[in-house]
Amino acid sequence: MSDNVDNLVLEHLRALRGGQDRIEGELREIGARLTSLEACTAGRRDGAHNYEEIIRQQSSIDQIKARIDRIERRLEIAG
Template identity: 50%
Template sequence: MTDNVDNLILEQLRGLRNQVSGLQGEMRSEFADVKYRINRLETAVAGMRRDEAGQAEDIARQQAFLDRLMDRIQRIERRLELSDE
C-alpha cells in the first residue's frame, strides 16, 4: 500500500514539475515580449525628446532672426527720423 501511495505522490509531483516547467517557458516568452515593448517605448520617448529639442532650436533661431530684424527696423526708423526716440 505504501508503494501505491509513494507512486501516486511521485506521479503527482512529476505532473506538477511539468506544469511548472510549462509555466516557466510561458513566463520567459511573456517577459521577453514585455522587455521588447518597454524598449520600443523608451525609443519613442527618446525620439519625442529629440523632436522637442529640435523645435526649441528652431524657435530660438527664429527669435534671433526677429531680434535682428527689429534692430534693423529701428535703425532705419532712426535714419529716416520716423521714431520718437
C-alpha cells in the first residue's frame, strides 16, 4: 500500500514539474517577445541607439540567466 502511495505522489510531482517547465518555457518566450517589442520601439525613436544597445544587452543577460537557472535546477543546487 505504501508503494502505491509513493508512486502516486511521484506521479503527481512529475506532472507538476512538467507543468512548471512548460510555464517557464512560455515565460522565456514572452520575455523574448517583450525584448523584441522594446527593441522595435527603441529603433523608431530618434537618438535611441543607446537604449537599443541596452535592450540587446539585457536580452543576452536574460538568456544567460535562464541557462544558469536550468543548470542549477538539473544539478539540484537551485536556491
